[in-house]
Amino acid sequence: MSLAAATSDPAAASQPPLVEISDLTVHFRTPTRQVHAVNGVDLSLERGEVLTILGESGSGKSVTLRTLMRLLPERRSQISGRVSVDGQDVLAMSQRQLTRFRGRTASMIFQEPMLAFDPVYTIGEQIAETVCRHEGVSRREGLARALELFELVRIPSAQRRLANYPHELSGGMSQRAMIALALSCRPKLLLADEPTTALDATVQIQILLLLRDLQRELGMSVIFVTHDMGVANEISDRIAVMYAGRIVESGRVEELIGAPQHPYTQGLMASRASGAQRGQRLEAIPGAPPDLAELPQGCAFAPRCPQASDECLAAVPAARGLSDIHWAACCRLPA
Amino acid sequence: MPIYFLKRVLYVIPIALAVSFFCFSLVHLSPGDPMDAVVSPDAPSEVVAMVQRAYGFDRPLPEQYGRWVLRAVQGDLGLSAANGRAVTAEVFSALKNTLLLAFAASLIGFTLGCVFGTLAGYFQGSLLDRLVTGIAVGGVSVPHYWLGMLLVIIFSVELNWLPSSGAGPGSSSDWNVEWAYLRHLILPAVTLSVIPMGVVTRTVRAMVADILAHEFVEALRAKGLAERQVFRHVVKNVAPTALAVMGLQLGYLLGGSILVETVFSWPGTGLLLNNAIFQRDLPILQGTILVLALFFVMLNLIVDLAQARLDPRIQRG
Numbered sequence: 094m095s096l097a098a099a100t101s102d103p104a105a106a107s108q109p110p111l112v113e114i115s116d117l118t119v120h121f122r123t124p125t126r127q128v129h130a131v132n133g134v135d136l137s138l139e140r141g142e143v144l145t146i147l148g149e150s151g152s153g154k155s156v157t158l159r160t161l162m163r164l165l166p167e168r169r170s171q172i173s174g175r176v177s178v179d180g181q182d183v184l185a186m187s188q189r190q191l192t193r194f195r196g197r198t199a200s201m202i203f204q205e206p207m208l209a210f211d212p213v214y215t216i217g218e219q220i221a222e223t224v225c226r227h228e229g230v231s232r233r234e235g236l237a238r239a240l241e242l243f244e245l246v247r248i249p250s251a252q253r254r255l256a257n258y259p260h261e262l263s264g265g266m267s268q269r270a271m272i273a274l275a276l277s278c279r280p281k282l283l284l285a286d287e288p289t290t291a292l293d294a295t296v297q298i299q300i301l302l303l304l305r306d307l308q309r310e311l312g313m314s315v316i317f318v319t320h321d322m323g324v325a326n327e328i329s330d331r332i333a334v335m336y337a338g339r340i341v342e343s344g345r346v347e348e349l350i351g352a353p354q355h356p357y358t359q360g361l362m363a364s365r366a367s368g369a370q371r372g373q374r375l376e377a378i379p380g381a382p383p384d385l386a387e388l389p390q391g392c393a394f395a396p397r398c399p400q401a402s403d404e405c406l407a408a409v410p411a412a413r414g415l416s417d418i419h420w421a422a423c424c425r426l427p428a
Numbered sequence: 429m430p431i432y433f434l435k436r437v438l439y440v441i442p443i444a445l446a447v448s449f450f451c452f453s454l455v456h457l458s459p460g461d462p463m464d465a466v467v468s469p470d471a472p473s474e475v476v477a478m479v480q481r482a483y484g485f486d487r488p489l490p491e492q493y494g495r496w497v498l499r500a501v502q503g504d505l506g507l508s509a510a511n512g513r514a515v516t517a518e519v520f521s522a523l524k525n526t527l528l529l530a531f532a533a534s535l536i537g538f539t540l541g542c543v544f545g546t547l548a549g550y551f552q553g554s555l556l557d558r559l560v561t562g563i564a565v566g567g568v569s570v571p572h573y574w575l576g577m578l579l580v581i582i583f584s585v586e587l588n589w590l591p592s593s594g595a596g597p598g599s600s601s602d603w604n605v606e607w608a609y610l611r612h613l614i615l616p617a618v619t620l621s622v623i624p625m626g627v628v629t630r631t632v633r634a635m636v637a638d639i640l641a642h643e644f645v646e647a648l649r650a651k652g653l654a655e656r657q658v659f660r661h662v663v664k665n666v667a668p669t670a671l672a673v674m675g676l677q678l679g680y681l682l683g684g685s686i687l688v689e690t691v692f693s694w695p696g697t698g699l700l701l702n703n704a705i706f707q708r709d710l711p712i713l714q715g716t717i718l719v720l721a722l723f724f725v726m727l728n729l730i731v732d733l734a735q736a737r738l739d740p741r742i743q744r745g
Contacts, residue, residue, distance in 0.1 A: 164646055188655075196652030209647040211661050213739055223651045258740040274651065 109180070111282060111314045112138035112161065117174035119156050119165065119338075122142040126386040130156045133336040133409075134174075140281070140316050143305075145317045147292065147361070148335035152380055154318045157335070158284050162195050167233035179281055197227045200275040205291050206267035210259035215238070216267075217255030220274050227278045246303060265296035269303065276307065283308070285317045289324060303326050322365055326350055331418065334358050335382050337393035343381070344419030353403040354421040356398045400425055431655050436732055440725060447721040448500065452493045483509065483711075492632035496714070505715035510707045515715040519698065523719060525595055526689070526696030530681040537624030538674050545632025547671075552637045561630060567626025576619040576691040583615060590615050593693035616692040620685055624677040631673045635666040644673075668739040675731030677722040 119131040131153040137187045138144050146154040158174060159165050163183055176183040178196050185193060203209040210219055220242060221235030230238075236255065243251035246269040259267060263298040268288060275283060285304065289297040305328055308315050321327055325332050326346060333343040334357065354358045360378040380397035381390060389396065395405040413426040469475055472490060480486045483506075499506065505515035534697045542562075548560040593610050605702035639645065639662050648658045682697070689698030697716050704712040 129466055145647070162650055164650055178697070192652045192654050194652070195650055201647075201650045203643060205643060208643040211644045211648065211665070212741060215740075222657075226652055226657070260741055278652075420556050 105378050108140055110137040111140045111142075111175045111179055112136070112316070113175070114161075115175045117157065117160060117176060118322035119160055120171040122169055122171065128385045129388055130385060131160070132336055132388070134335075134338070134340055135270050135381040136333060136340065138282075138316060140314055141312050142331065143308060143315045143317060143329045145319060145332045146335055146340075147319060147322065147332055148381060150321045151385065152335040153338035153385075153398065154335050155286055156338075158201070158286055158316060158318050161282075161284060162199055162201060163191060164201075193227070196223055196280070198280060199277045199284060200278070200280040201284040202268070202275045202288045204287040206271040206288075207259060207262075207264060207291075209271055210233055210267065212259055214302070215258055216258070216262070216270050220255075220270075223274060223277045238277060239273070242277055243270070245276070245307070246270070247275045247302070248273070256372050264292050265299065268292060268296075268300050271298075272307070276311070279311070279313075281313055283313050283315045285315060287319055288319070290316075290319070297324070304328065322350070322361060325368065334361070337368065337388060338385065339393065339422070341423070343417070345420075348416060348419040354415055354419075354426060355394075355423050356400055356425075357394045358421070360397075392422075432736060433518055433733060436729060440582050440729055441723050444722055446498075447725060448497055448718055449493070451714055451717045451721060452496060455717070456489060457709055472550075483507075500715075500718065505718070506711040508709055509713050510704070510709040511713070515711045517523075518712060519697065519715050519719050522695060522697045522700040522716070525694060526682060526685060526698060529616055529685060529689070529694060529696055530678060531611065531619060532613055533620035533685075534624060534674070534678050535621075536617060537621035537677070538628055540621070540625045540633055541628025542670065544629040546636055548629070548633040549636025549640065552633075557633075561633070564626040564629035564633075567622045567629070569626075571624060572619050573687040574624060575622060576616070576688055579619055580691070593729050595695050616685075616694050617690055620681060620688050620693075624681065626673070627677055628670065628673060632666060632670055637661060639665045658708050664738070668735045668742075671738070672731050672736055675727050680728045682723055683720050 108138055114134055114136040117134045117136075121128040122131055135146075135155070136156055136157070146157060147296060148154045156165065160172060161178060161183065163172075163186070165172070172184060174184075178194075181190075181194065182196070183191075183194070188248055189213060210216065214222075217236055217239050220239035220320055221232055224235040224238045225232060225324050239255055243254060247267050248254050248266060254262070254270070256267070260397070271288075288304070289300050292300060304315070311313060315328075317325070317328055331345055332349045333340045333342065334355065335341070335348070336357050342349065342353065342358045349358065350362070357378070360376075363376045364378060378397055383396065385391050389406070390408040391408055392398070392401070394409050395401040398405065403426070410422045410424045412420045412422045414420045415426070438653055477486070484492055487495075496506070503516055505519065507513065508515055508518060544560045544564065548557040551557050580592045583590045592615070595609070645658060645662070648661055653661075659737055685696065686698035687693075687701055688694070690697045690702050693699065695722060700712065701716050703709075704716065
């Protein structure tokens, strides 16, 4: 759990990273304004590694995730930078290449499993459809694969469940089905967009454990997006904290949770319910995230930061290395 | 599933009875004496009484209703007060023409409506969307008798391309699939298609736009489906609603073609009703309304059953 699979596995270490994002910016155009959702993100992911992007809503974490599969509406979004997955340049792909890449090299699970299935097809049909699409097998073979997958994600009475429509499954069950769908073509990269947020607490833990087991079993790389520090701690090798479209701190789980360096990460840690005493007020970060249409010139967190100085307002702080992997973008830290 | 079907089919019986009751009451509540159509105003009172007895108009209304329903169930809707011919035969020969017109109009209206609606839904907010929405609003707003007359002026009077009235050459009302007959169908069908076109366009546009905003569409793209395959999912989601609207529209076309049939002298139920109203021909009036209303009920039944087959979420209790 503590070490990234890639750094502990000598064979994988010699390979280039599975995902490389450099200087990614994503802007959304609306008739009246321009929203700066992602502002210069650099990120890489080793093979077999689990990375969590941690941040509150509007921090750009989901947008970053969607960019990896180019799922953002093309007409309204402006993407620049470089995104490569398994040696392929995602931003340069044609529509044809893109449909072959999605669901096969990389696949995604969604926040609301109930809404992520088409309500008028059975679950089995929807999984079989993906398998048929990517592997050119018959519908019958696709359904047979769906059954195997249902057993893999531990859905009881799998055969019967395949014939169910999405509205006939519970939340936890449909998230298992969603995971089965995402794994149907053995992707190298699994993208998970808050997959446990919409579920009950007990079901959340089951889904997290399942994902962790499957990741180890299949050796795939996972990028996990969440706002929940407990979830991040549970599942990841490495955490990247995002704020206002930038990564402000990144490091191995035990480094980042044990000794957070960026004031925003420290604030997040302090505001957790699990660390607080009964009867004590929870410590919240004062203020609200900035308007993404009008970002401040310097550090975006400065207006809410208890330690902000003039230097913070002048320019966006550069990353300061704290160990070989751990770094934070804060002026206060020694360069 | 079979239980839902059976229940839905059995519901038709009370609905049909209620419909027949309303047909009967409405016709008898409207002003005017049915006897005016049969006997001249200066006929001696014994003759009037005799004719009244012959038609059963002298009995109390509940009894008249009971006899009428009993005979109607056996396919006998009585005799026309104006010309003494069997109402059932009159209504069904007219219904054939009306159905032909309604189906032709639906085919045009639904095809255009689906194409326009899908385009507008996919390119919501674009120039194309605004153009199509404009056409749709125009379609439902334009009075179609006026549009009918306009088309007659343009294509019959000015250009002399298409005939302005009738269902075929001469006074023939027996229809054939021949150009000589087909050209008579074009103007009334186009005129009648404008309303369903507008309604279907607006419904399909709203549904497509709504479905495309659902998360599952993004999920379908995320699993690598091509746009063509995503479109198939969208169609299956839109279909139940579109189908319901189309069924209702087809029903409205059956009853709502009175004005268009009158403008084009199309020998259908609309023209039959129109003439029956002016002649105070009660048996024809009752019979035609009943048949049209029952047709509407059956249409709704078919739509409901088809919807239940397409959308698994519709209760099958």
